[in-house]
Amino acid sequence: MKLSLGCIADDYTGASDLANTLTRQGLRTVQTIGVPSDDLALPEVDAVVVSLKSRSIEADVAVDRSRAAEKWLRGRGAGHVLFKICSTFDSTDAGNIGPVMDALRADSGDAIVLVTPAFPETGRTVYQGNLFVGSVPLNESPLKDHPLNPMHDSNLVRVLARQSQTKVGLVNLATLSRGADAVRERLADLAAKGIGAAIIDAVFDRDLETIGDVALDHRLSVGASGIGLGLARALVASGKVKSASAGAASGAPVGGPAACLAGSCSQATLAQIANAEKTMAVLHLDPEQIIAGPGEVRRALAWAADRITDGPILIASSSTPDQVAALQSRHGRDAAGHAIEQAMADIAEGLVRSGVRRLVVAGGETSGAVVDRLGIPGFLVGEEIAAGVPVLRAVGADKGEMLLALKSGNFGGAEFFSDALKLMR
Numbered sequence: 550m551k552l553s554l555g556c557i558a559d560d561y562t563g564a565s566d567l568a569n570t571l572t573r574q575g576l577r578t579v580q581t582i583g584v585p586s587d588d589l590a591l592p593e594v595d596a597v598v599v600s601l602k603s604r605s606i607e608a609d610v611a612v613d614r615s616r617a618a619e620k621w622l623r624g625r626g627a628g629h630v631l632f633k634i635c636s637t638f639d640s641t642d643a644g645n646i647g648p649v650m651d652a653l654r655a656d657s658g659d660a661i662v663l664v665t666p667a668f669p670e671t672g673r674t675v676y677q678g679n680l681f682v683g684s685v686p687l688n689e690s691p692l693k694d695h696p697l698n699p700m701h702d703s704n705l706v707r708v709l710a711r712q713s714q715t716k717v718g719l720v721n722l723a724t725l726s727r728g729a730d731a732v733r734e735r736l737a738d739l740a741a742k743g744i745g746a747a748i749i750d751a752v753f754d755r756d757l758e759t760i761g762d763v764a765l766d767h768r769l770s771v772g773a774s775g776i777g778l779g780l781a782r783a784l785v786a787s788g789k790v791k792s793a794s795a796g797a798a799s800g801a802p803v804g805g806p807a808a809c810l811a812g813s814c815s816q817a818t819l820a821q822i823a824n825a826e827k828t829m830a831v832l833h834l835d836p837e838q839i840i841a842g843p844g845e846v847r848r849a850l851a852w853a854a855d856r857i858t859d860g861p862i863l864i865a866s867s868s869t870p871d872q873v874a875a876l877q878s879r880h881g882r883d884a885a886g887h888a889i890e891q892a893m894a895d896i897a898e899g900l901v902r903s904g905v906r907r908l909v910v911a912g913g914e915t916s917g918a919v920v921d922r923l924g925i926p927g928f929l930v931g932e933e934i935a936a937g938v939p940v941l942r943a944v945g946a947d948k949g950e951m952l953l954a955l956k957s958g959n960f961g962g963a964e965f966f967s968d969a970l971k972l973m974r
């Protein structure tokens with residue numbers, strides 16, 4: 550297997566979002582959980598997305614894991630590596646986007662790296678270096694209340710500069726609109742001044758095509774699914790990837806009981822949970838009880854056992870920003886987050902033990918905890934449920950056939966949970 554594109558994603562929902570984008574653009578793609586072991590049988594593919602759970606861990610651990618993934622991808626022939634970050638640039642001033650980018654750039658030998666979280670299909674656009682979520686700047690969007698990485702600055706040149714050892718420049722839309730060579734010229738000017746990273750504006754998919762074209766001159770880029778789209782289109786247009794008609798993975802129906810777990814506290818997920826109450830049984834966990842001990846997990850599994858044969862169920866820990874803030878002030882942000890993630894993993898494990906083989910998980914960190922606990926080594930990409938969220942078919946799992954959907958907290962329409970289950974047969 551010689552890869553045309555190697556990708557390292559800093560969380561599992563982000564990885565499935567990117568794998569979905571690459572698949573839709575005609576790249577045969579597989580998502581692996583961590584660096585695959587040598588005995589994992591992978592199909593012949595153009596791109597591998599290695600999923601890490603590295604967005605909210607210590608920066609030096611994120612760097613080590615990302616470098617190990619890069620080494621594996623380069624060893625499989627990947628000439629270009631995309632470090633996939635969140636389209637809302639989720640991170641803190643301590644990292645991890647800057648430190649990982651710096652390390653991967655040093656390994657790649659590139660003088661400068663292009664960075665953009667733009668993903669226009671989901672309303673993420675970048676103008677004059679400022680990230681917009683829909684019609685509002687990042688710092689006015691619901692991301693200002695994220696439980697782990699609250700975002701208070703929409704100017705990504707500033708945000709990245711605070712995290713990185715290199716100086717950060719800007720390639721603005723005016724330059725981009727003059728085409729690939731104008732971008733190349735601007736990058737050469739910035740690199741000559743010792744600037745090692747450039748935030749690049751992008752508003753429309755056509756901007757991402759230009760960016761993808763230029764990015765392929767380099768060995769590394771950093772961004773969300775939008776730059777993945779640009780890279781994929783550039784690879785197909787250049788003839789480096791021949792499989793422009795690659796389709797979604799299909800397979801035998803899995804059937805059996807289905808369950809949804811929500812650990813995201815995003816505005817979108819809170820609304821989706823409220824809507825799900827109309828079509829399925831919903832249990833709201835008590836976060837305080839989760840932290841108090843294992844009783845809340847036992848209560849959830851007993852509740853599920855009484856209902857799971859009657860139809861799909863949803864179990865949610867999600868709370869409003871005020872409630873999240875109150876819990877964190879009592880227990881600490883990381884301790885609260887970790888305890889709830891592990892409880893969700895315990896519940897997922899119990900549900901699978903009782904026969905559930907179709908599982909929807911809302912939340913990136915939550916998905917990471919669940920997938921790790923289930924020991925799933927990788928996924929093939931199936932149908933698209935919503936922008937950025939595909940049906941995933943587990944490969945190499947000892948539980949046999951399983952379908953999952955890993956939803957970024959912010960993604961999906963109002964009826965996401967029932968939309969997902971309709972496609973997960």
Ligand SMILES: Nc1ncnc2c1ncn2[C@@H]1O[C@H](COP(=O)(O)OP(=O)(O)O)[C@@H](O)[C@H]1O
Pocket residue numbers: 695696697812813814815836866867868872873876877885886887888889890911912913914915916956957958959
């Ligand atoms: N009620 C709650 N109070 C505080 N934190 C919570 C609550 N429910 C979930 N969390 C934590 O919030 C974080 C949500 O992050 P994540 O799962 O990545 O969602 P998203 O995709 O929206 O970013 C996780 O660490 C989760 O354990």
Ligand SMILES: O=C(O)[C@@H](O)C(=O)COP(=O)(O)O
Pocket residue numbers: 560562563564566567634635636637639668773774912913914937956957958959
């Ligand atoms: O790019 C995106 O927005 C997503 O792919 C993503 O990274 C998801 O992160 P979470 O919102 O934490 O699930």
